[in-house]
Amino acid sequence: MLDFLARLFGREEPSGKQAKERLRLVLVHDRASISPHLLDTLRVDLIEVLSKYVEIDEDALEVNLERDSDAIALVANIPIRRMKPSTATRSVT
Amino acid sequence: MSGRLTDSNSGQSYAGKNKVTEDVATSDVPKDRQNKTGRVIVITSGKGGVGKTTATANIGTGLARAGHRVCMVDADVGLRNLDVIIGLENRIVYDLVEVIEGTCKLRSALIRDKRMDNLFLLPAAQTRDKDAIAPEQFKELCLELAQDFDFVIVDSPAGIEQGFRNAIAGADEAIVVTTPEVSAVRDADRITGMLEANELYAPKLIINRVRPEMVRRGDMMDIKDVIEILAIELLGVIPDDPSIIVAANKGEPVILDSKSRAAIAYDNIVRRILGEDVPPMNLQQEGLLERLRRLMPSRKAN
Numbered sequence: 086m087l088d089f090l091a092r093l094f095g096r097e098e099p100s101g102k103q104a105k106e107r108l109r110l111v112l113v114h115d116r117a118s119i120s121p122h123l124l125d126t127l128r129v130d131l132i133e134v135l136s137k138y139v140e141i142d143e144d145a146l147e148v149n150l151e152r153d154s155d156a157i158a159l160v161a162n163i164p165i166r167r168m169k170p171s172t173a174t175r176s177v178t
Numbered sequence: 179m180s181g182r183l184t185d186s187n188s189g190q191s192y193a194g195k196n197k198v199t200e201d202v203a204t205s206d207v208p209k210d211r212q213n214k215t216g217r218v219i220v221i222t223s224g225k226g227g228v229g230k231t232t233a234t235a236n237i238g239t240g241l242a243r244a245g246h247r248v249c250m251v252d253a254d255v256g257l258r259n260l261d262v263i264i265g266l267e268n269r270i271v272y273d274l275v276e277v278i279e280g281t282c283k284l285r286s287a288l289i290r291d292k293r294m295d296n297l298f299l300l301p302a303a304q305t306r307d308k309d310a311i312a313p314e315q316f317k318e319l320c321l322e323l324a325q326d327f328d329f330v331i332v333d334s335p336a337g338i339e340q341g342f343r344n345a346i347a348g349a350d351e352a353i354v355v356t357t358p359e360v361s362a363v364r365d366a367d368r369i370t371g372m373l374e375a376n377e378l379y380a381p382k383l384i385i386n387r388v389r390p391e392m393v394r395r396g397d398m399m400d401i402k403d404v405i406e407i408l409a410i411e412l413l414g415v416i417p418d419d420p421s422i423i424v425a426a427n428k429g430e431p432v433i434l435d436s437k438s439r440a441a442i443a444y445d446n447i448v449r450r451i452l453g454e455d456v457p458p459m460n461l462q463q464e465g466l467l468e469r470l471r472r473l474m475p476s477r478k479a480n
Binding site: 100101103104105107108109111112115118160 | 368399
């Protein structure tokens with residue numbers, strides 16, 4: 086009954102939808118053989134590299150694996166606060 | 179009890195009962211079947227308890243009823259169950275492992291169904307280990323069976339180990355059974371990947387135990403969701419139906435119970451396997467309560 090009320094007022098997604106969303110995520114990892122731990126490490130490394138060039142909002146940075154029908158993509162959303170002044174002159178290596 | 183189960187004259191007749199043959203399970207391969215090969219279909223799932231054995235029993239029985247020569251192979255060595263689902267448990271003399279080891283001839287291990295004389299079972303060994311056979315041996319067995327039968331339906335064990343690898347070794351086609359639950363769908367995806375890695379491309383999906391009223395409430399993934407997630411072709415949907423349990427209790431495949439909704443669903447699957455274009459069945463059998471619930475405002479949330 087509580088479930089029903091919660092849903093009635095739009096507070097909770099139906100569990101079927103939750104199942105679908107959770108599965109979608111877990112299968113992306115299963116298929117790519119990338120564990121959440123690996124993704125975390127990747128995130129940390131990404132921040133490190135990117136910080137050389139730009140000042141990024143680390144808390145808002147999102148790194149995810151996404152999938153459409155059968156291709157898997159690494160999708161990162163990286164909010165930039167500002168470019169670092171020295172970027173233009175810094176060597177890429 | 180055992181008397182009833184071993185009674186071969188149940189008096190029913192089906193379309194598949196087309197010719198009377200001798201009591202020897204498979205008499206010599208008929209001339210016109212030599213060099214012809216049947217389709218070997220493995221039924222698999224990854225997760226246990228989703229209905230592989232029930233699917234095997236019903237698809238096998240349905241194909242036989244349509245007039246085809248069918249052999250069902252129980253590849254679940256050590257945990258055999260197909261025999262009891264179709265009510266042939268009292269007739270087993272030899273088993274799969276004994277055939278492979280050469281203790282007996284293939285034809286002496288085959289058990290003829292008590293309802294249809296063109297339907298056979300090759301039972302799994304109950305007291306042996308899955309490692310008693312190797313994939314190559316299983317493949318050879320499937321090839322031999324395909325010489326004599328139009329369809330060889332292999333009931334795979336759960337899991338992804340040796341037993342599963344044996345079961346898929348000789349298959350030309352695969353059917354993946356799942357239920358609309360997260361664990362079953364996840365395993366179905368793993369299995370699909372493994373089938374493809376073993377060159378069994380484009381497996382087909384059966385979604386079992388769908389409860390339309392839960393789907394309507396939003397508390398169960400619907401068919402569209404599951405197909406979208408797994409991205410494989412749908413073969414059919416089986417509604418959750420108490421008559422499946424009743425049928426298993428009696429040792430009679432549910433497809434023979436013309437009043438059951440699961441029987442209609444399995445019959446559709448059989449017809450699709452045979453190449454017919456069958457429209458999806460309407461799973462919803464609305465009761466008064468459901469109809470009322472459907473009219474309630476909470477529907478918007480779904």
